[in-house]
Amino acid sequence: MPSSNVLLEFLKHEQERPQSIFLRQPFNGQWKEWTRQQAGDECRRMAAALHTLNLPAGSHVAILSKNCAHWFMADLAIMMAGCVSIPIYPTLTAASIQPILEHSNAKAIFIGKLDDFASQEAGIPSHLTRIGFDDYNRNEQHNWNNLIASSSPLATLHQWQPDDVFTIIYTSGTTGKAKGVMHTFGHVDITATTAISELQLTPQPTMLSYLPLSHIAERIGIECIGIYLGATYSFVESIDSFAKNIGEVQPHIFFAVPRLWGKFREGVLNKLPQKKLDLLLSIPIINNIIRKSIKKKLGLARAEFIFSGSAPLSVEMQSWFNRLDVKILQALGMTEDCLLAHFERPTARRFGSVGKPFKGLQVKISEEGELRLKSAAIMNGYYKEPELTAEVFDEDGYLRTGDICEYDHDGFLFVTGRLKDQFKTDKGKFIAPTPIELKLSANTDIEMTCVVGMGIPQPIALVTLSELGKQKTKEQLIESLSATLATVNTTLEHHEQLDKIVLMKENWSMENGLLTPTLKIKRNQVEKIHQQFYPKWFEVKGKVIWE
DSSP states (O other): OOOOOHHHHHHHHHHHOTTSEEEEEEETTEEEEEEHHHHHHHHHHHHHHHHHTTOOTTOEEEEEOOSOHHHHHHHHHHHHTTOEEEEEOTTOOHHHHHHHHHHTTEEEEEEOSOSOHHHHGGGSOTTSEEEEOGGGTOOOSEEHHHHHHHOOOOSSOOOOOTTSEEEEEEOOOTTSSOOEEEEEHHHHHHHHHHHHHHHTOOSSOEEEEOSOTTSHIIIIIIIIHHHHHTOEEEEOSOSTTHHHHHHHHOOSEEEEOHHHHHHHHHHHHHHSOHHHHHHHHTSTTHHHHHHHHHHHHHTOTTOSEEEEOSSOOOHHHHHHHHHTTOOEEEEEOOGGGTTOSEEOBTTBOOTTOOOEEOTTOEEEEOTTOEEEEEOTTSOSEETTOHHHHHHTBOTTSOEEEEEEEEEOTTSOEEEEEEGGGOEEOTTSOEEOHHHHHHHHTTSTTEEEEEEEOTTSSSOEEEEEEOHHHHTSOHHHHHHHHHHHHHHHHTTSOGGGOOOOEEEOSSOOOTTTTSBOTTSOBOHHHHHHHHGGGHHHHHHSSSSEEEO
């Protein structure tokens, strides 16, 4: 039976170390800090204000903001008041925000640090109570600082039970309509205590929170587990200041997605081309100086635990960073399993794998090769969607993950694709695109790739160029990408071999609807736009062509 919860862990550290720094927020290049005592006082005042605003215990309260100190304080205030949090991706459009707010029965919303709220505002129903984070120039019906100033701290905080719903997290919707995943305080406690024990995480770490807190990995892996550890959190002021901020923070625990690792590598190679880097790393003594210098510039000089998730990271990328003494640990989790999942451990790694299961996770592989899970941290279900909930569990009560996986003889799990991503060529052969895409990503001229092939005899790869690739001439790109294509094809079965690479005119982004907020490709959207052109591209001569 869980013995604690996120709120109790915050209160414990607040009592034991009231003057320790909890939150650090950059404003115009200067850091503002909150001790645990100061943050706790603001949270209690905001919790009291929520009750004053006719939001009793049990009310659903949304948070729409980029990561910032006030996101954490709003979350804690919601817990103190006995309410349920509904985090919303800060990059969603009005058309995506509105159905989530309506479906979740949200009664109020915190509106904070945002890039373009004017385009999102129409998605907020008029009946919701709005509270602005005015430190980020968000002035609303009610504002954080005024409510704090006019409210006394809530004297009696809500007493949560393990089975009480902590949050409803809406999935990022790679395949369509977002679903509200219900997680309890008990689920989070099981995951946090298990992860801390099995990964041997160090107490009181410095952490940087920058990936969306509406995503399970950042919410549980960074915010909640960090609260258990008594972490100090810093945030990023803007995209432009990311490199500067991480360099100043030098976090002990760092989590990124594959796209960011690609950007990190690009940054290194822009200053140190691969041949020169290889030479320097081959020289004794100099190699250690180079590694330390690169790690410091990346903000990873003090990093003890470096994780990658959300999508597969290629063996080649993991190996590349390993040479720099940046030891990236892969993990495989999903919103529905609350991150009680598979993780590589610092002492048990295998490139290309996502590690081994945490204790308490029951696993089976179906006849189709699908990974299925059962544990005490699996979601209660999808909010107000009993039929969708029933569909995602098999007859034995195991969660269907949708991942096609296999274990090696030492018990390391390898992901070979997604069930829903498989497609059939017009020869009737099934293709799993993910492993092929990972092999292509070894070429640093490529930023993103999507292997497709419905309606044509052989698959093709749709590719967007990296910044390094954009600096090359057309002839250089043809040479580079043709060589990669030939190399990759030698590793594939005949029916999997790529006929050509098609370079896309524009980048894939959240703005044009082709990436999720966690920077995964929305394959169905890419297909929807481009599938009509596959036969034409297939007929064009050449191994590398332009859209």
